[in-house]
Amino acid sequence: MQVVWFKRDLRIHDHAALALAAQAGPVLPLYILEPELWAQPDMSARQYAFLLDCLRDLNDALSGLGHRLIIRVGSATEILEDLHRNHRIHALWSHQETWNAWTYTRDMAVSKWCRTHAITWHEPMQHGVFRRLSQRDHWAKRWHEQMLAPRVQAPYLPPADPMIVTDHLPSGEKLGLFAVGETDLQSGGRRAGVAVLNSFLYERGRSYTRQMSSPVTAFDSCSRLSPHLAFGTISLREAFQATEKRAKDLRDAAQTERGTWPRAIKSFSSRLRWHCHFIQKLEDQPSIEYQNLHPAYDGLRPREIDEKRLHAWATGTTGYPMIDASMRALRATGWLNFRMRAMVMSFSSYHLWQDWRRPAQHLAQMFVDYEPGIHFSQVQMQSGTTGINSIRIYNPIKQSIDQDPKGVFIRKWIPELRDMDTALIHTPWKAASQMNGYPMPIVDEPTARRAAADLVYGLRKNNPLHRTEARRIVEKHASRKKPPAARKKRTTSPNQPELPF
Numbered sequence: 439m440q441v442v443w444f445k446r447d448l449r450i451h452d453h454a455a456l457a458l459a460a461q462a463g464p465v466l467p468l469y470i471l472e473p474e475l476w477a478q479p480d481m482s483a484r485q486y487a488f489l490l491d492c493l494r495d496l497n498d499a500l501s502g503l504g505h506r507l508i509i510r511v512g513s514a515t516e517i518l519e520d521l522h523r524n525h526r527i528h529a530l531w532s533h534q535e536t537w538n539a540w541t542y543t544r545d546m547a548v549s550k551w552c553r554t555h556a557i558t559w560h561e562p563m564q565h566g567v568f569r570r571l572s573q574r575d576h577w578a579k580r581w582h583e584q585m586l587a588p589r590v591q592a593p594y595l596p597p598a599d600p601m602i603v604t605d606h607l608p609s610g611e612k613l614g615l616f617a618v619g620e621t622d623l624q625s626g627g628r629r630a631g632v633a634v635l636n637s638f639l640y641e642r643g644r645s646y647t648r649q650m651s652s653p654v655t656a657f658d659s660c661s662r663l664s665p666h667l668a669f670g671t672i673s674l675r676e677a678f679q680a681t682e683k684r685a686k687d688l689r690d691a692a693q694t695e696r697g698t699w700p701r702a703i704k705s706f707s708s709r710l711r712w713h714c715h716f717i718q719k720l721e722d723q724p725s726i727e728y729q730n731l732h733p734a735y736d737g738l739r740p741r742e743i744d745e746k747r748l749h750a751w752a753t754g755t756t757g758y759p760m761i762d763a764s765m766r767a768l769r770a771t772g773w774l775n776f777r778m779r780a781m782v783m784s785f786s787s788y789h790l791w792q793d794w795r796r797p798a799q800h801l802a803q804m805f806v807d808y809e810p811g812i813h814f815s816q817v818q819m820q821s822g823t824t825g826i827n828s829i830r831i832y833n834p835i836k837q838s839i840d841q842d843p844k845g846v847f848i849r850k851w852i853p854e855l856r857d858m859d860t861a862l863i864h865t866p867w868k869a870a871s872q873m874n875g876y877p878m879p880i881v882d883e884p885t886a887r888r889a890a891a892d893l894v895y896g897l898r899k900n901n902p903l904h905r906t907e908a909r910r911i912v913e914k915h916a917s918r919k920k921p922p923a924a925r926k927k928r929t930t931s932p933n934q935p936e937l938p939f
């Protein structure tokens with residue numbers, strides 16, 4: 439029996455592990471619901487709701503192949519042990535996974551269990567993230583090759599053993615997962631994923647480049663593919679190839695039909711590469727989940743969190759409308775666009791001067807699309823602890839004026855400010871009589887921003903080891919197309935491809 443262990447790849451299309459296992463013998467499609475994983479502080483009820491949709495769709499897809507998804511609840515090694523004792527496992531198949539520290543440790547235990555029982559564990563690649571990379575030269579080229587490889591067809595599956603029992607999935611509450619005010623979450627499952635991809639590529643994405651940064655437009659204009667990529671209802675290769683096809687069709691189309699589409703599609707395609715570029719960092723250095731990437735920043739901020747500040751930030755009551763509307767929107771929908779994610783993280787790390795770890799955990803829980811490799815890399819970038827990115831401190835008042843000039847997003851999520859004059863909506867403290875119980879600012883923006891900047895720039899300037907370590911980090915993690923010897927000094931050309939850094 440070939441056990442196909444579905445993890446964050448909840449589909450039958452372009453599923454290398456399933457296809458290869460089917461060539462080797464009778465297949466058992468297995469999902470292990472691990473209560474200990476769901477008890478980790480980065481997991482949440484909203485992610486669980488999305489997972490349940492995905493499992494339902496996956497089971498339907500497997501029924502089309504004459505199978506059903508076998509669910510088991512418990513620890514992976516105990517479940518494999520039980521299956522092996524009762525049904526004898528010949529080989530285990532699953533996609534490579536680069537996820538959080540808990541899954542890393544669990545995979546070590548599964549690997550040991552397989553070795554002890556002389557069972558081969560086959561792990562084909564899932565995205566464009568490479569294991570055991572010693573350096574990043576030619577990474578983008580390898581990524582492209584991976585994305586352009588033919589997609590794997592859903593296989594024929596020989597009949598299954600009807601005696602294998604399946605467990606019931608526990609409720610979220612039973613796992614200790616409770617709703618926290620979600621009202622408008624994305625649906626999970628393969629069918630929703632395909633619909634989201636197609637509606638973006640052919641309808642919603644036209645003004646992606648211009649509209650992605652404003653939260654007024656981003657909810658519709660961004661692809662919203664992130665939770666589907668995180669749970670693997672769509673493979674990254676599938677998304678990339680659909681995007682390439684759309685780009686080709688646009689090249690062949692009349693100019694009047696093209697409009698802003700080509701730029702939008704190009705930008706989106708770059709971001710699909712960033713997805714793996716960031717996960718690759720966690721693959722190469724798992725410690726970025728809990729340690730500063732650059733050690734010079736250890737001790738810069740106090741490790742102890744100011745609970746009052748954290749609470750105000752998390753509940754959207756800091757007195758800065760753009761921060762608060764974003765945090766309230768996130769609580770309700772489980773999603774934010776990139777610009778607002780960067781801004782809320784920067785506000786916590788700079789203006790509120792909080793260590794990034796607890797806020798990152800809060801955001802991880804709030805994001806349905808939580809993907810540790812992207813998440814922790816971005817959190818550290820927006821907190822200035824990578825040592826290699828320029829320091830970017832978002833001014834929440836400027837963001838508010840730039841991205842929501844009429845206060846549409848703010849009024850939607852902050853009912854207290856619904857009737858506030860537009861001229862004052864970005865700085866409501868200037869109209870105390872119209873605030874309706876909305877709080878005064880938690881810190882003075884310019885003072886807090888300057889104090890944070892002085893400390894971070896001071897550290898960069900005064901620590902003699904900063905530059906040496908930064909160079910090492912660039913060599914290990916930075917995206918580049920050519921090896922160091924072939925690289926010229928970087929120039930800023932408008933035609934330069936978009937690079938995350």
Ligand SMILES: Cc1cc2nc3c(=O)[nH]c(=O)nc-3n(C[C@H](O)[C@H](O)[C@H](O)COP(=O)(O)OP(=O)(O)OC[C@H]3O[C@@H](n4cnc5c(N)ncnc54)[C@H](O)[C@@H]3O)c2cc1C
Nearest residue numbers: 660661662663664709712713776779780807808809813816
């Ligand atoms: C502090 C912070 C935390 C983040 N945490 C996550 C996370 O947990 N999971 C997650 O998927 N994204 C995360 N992002 C990146 C980005 O904000 C989301 O990928 C994006 O908002 C998802 O919406 P979308 O699918 O509509 O994106 P689109 O703009 O339509 O992009 C398409 C896809 O490209 C990838 N992508 C887009 N932007 C980035 C980026 N800057 N870095 C890496 N990949 C990118 C994603 O896979 C995304 O689904 C984070 C960003 C910040 C600043």
